[in-house]
Amino acid sequence: MSDVIPAAEQRVDFRIIRELVEPGTRILDVGCGDGLLMSLLRRTLGVRASGIELSQTGVNDAVARGLSVIQGDADTDLDAYTDKSFDYVILSQSLQAMRDPHKVLENMLRIGERGIVSFPNFAYYRMRLQLLTTGKMPKTDLLPEPWWRTSNIHFCTIRDFVELCDEMGVTVEAQIALNSSGRRIPLNAPWWFWNLFGEQAVFLLRR
């Protein structure tokens, strides 16, 4: 396991998510991959973690690591979960891979007392520059795949996400934008600044 933890702590959004989660709670990690975040939260906060993951190898690795993970499709399988059965439902860098992000968010806030979403900001200035100068879909360290291979099919910007939350009547309890070196953009910065310099964002939501 020793090779696993440092990798988890390198993910800057994982660090933020860990700060947002209360110790000893029940979490559901939607699109949990091989369970890195779940391991981290279980180890450091003593949470009861469950996960759902589409990829077979991710699930097998996570279960072999002793985590409770279900092989399944968040777009369809979240319907089977009961209301408020978790304290937090987490979507770390997975919302943009859902076929129906709106429905997944609705389910998330139905199943969880709170939701935590981290996503790459498509309005990040390097993205904008690449699109402007090369005329091609941007690629970054965070999003290295070409357009035809990526599983990310519903990109959005920080502004888009805030707008959707408003539309859905979702309360944003906390919002954190991170620049390319993983540092927080100051709270008092205006939205346009966040939307330009935030490479990714983490939101704590509730209904």
Next chain:
Amino acid sequence: MPSDFVDDAGIAADDAIDIREQRRRAEVDEPSSAVARFDSPLKLEAGQSLNPWQIAYQTYGELNRDKTNAVIVCHALTGDQHCANRHPVTGRPGWWEAMVGPGRPVDTDRFFVICANVIGGCSGSTGPASIRPGGTEPYALDMPVLTIRDMVRAQAMLVESLGIETLFAVVGGSMGGMQVLEWGVSYPERVFCALPIATGVRHSPQNIAFHEVGRQAIMADPDWRGGRYMIEGVKPRKGLGVARMAAHITYVSEAALHRKFGRQLQDREGLSYGFDADFQIESYLRHQGSTFVDRFDANSYLYVTRAMDYFDLAADHEGQLAHAFKGSPSRWCVISFTSDWLFPTSESRRIVHALNAAGAEVSFVEIETDRGHDAFLLMEPEFHRVVRGFLTGAARSRGIAVPAPAA
């Protein structure tokens, strides 16, 4: 480990079969394994009770001081208690030696493993071949029809008699998986973790149909004699063999049949234009049928298939599967195989959705393989890796010490 199995070497074939048949019959009432005998009634769902009754079992490994490391392995339709030791009748290795043993995923260096023959079976637990109490003849069809719940109740009484309050794990595939589900539902507080493998919460109409073909084959054999074949000194070999042949087809995938046999001919250059076993697959199935008859009782086959057919966990809980699992404190790991068409992945998903809806802690893994339903009995590295990981994680939570690795 019993070593008194029949060795066929140097014995004429017919004699060997006779000796084996005698040995098999001896195992029914006086098994070479351990056996727990009860003078208190085992109440059955059919309304009657068995009294006295007995349950035959094997154990492997050591029970720890806190008695927290006991694992029940539940066997499938035609299995028995000999999961990790040489079979006393056939002399073949245990049916789950790939999974159970020292250093195996169900590690007998860490866990105290109990494997019992099901009630209704023919390997030492009370079943239709057992001699009726106070009489000289076997029960035959006078044995009440049994259910999966009855089998599990009998196991629970065995576990109690061994002085074990809670089980670390209950593990089993196919009908064994049904017992795992029943354990988790009937005795939730006694099950720390549960591994139902290649199974379902009810037998599907297709599954019932295949079982019915098998039962009809047995009952159509003139040597079945209304179930009284033992009393009349005969045996419905043909019927039971055909039943096994039909069932065996359901245990393998079409892809595996193509891979293993294709349309290849058996020991011949061309077609015989007759009804011999021209094709390898025919010869293979006939072999499966005839070896099965040597180790299994025909009436037992009727009873145990019936128990599977009757299994319907939701029906026992107002039709709501989630109610069955409500408040389950156990950790669950549900496993299916991609090419299993007897208990397809959709059946496992049904279990998982219900466990989720009940708020239980559950993992679900589908293993990619072309070996069909029988994959759970075979060497499948990915499957074993998952079982090992799940049990190791759970053992850590349960505080079961890992012995130091051998130098």
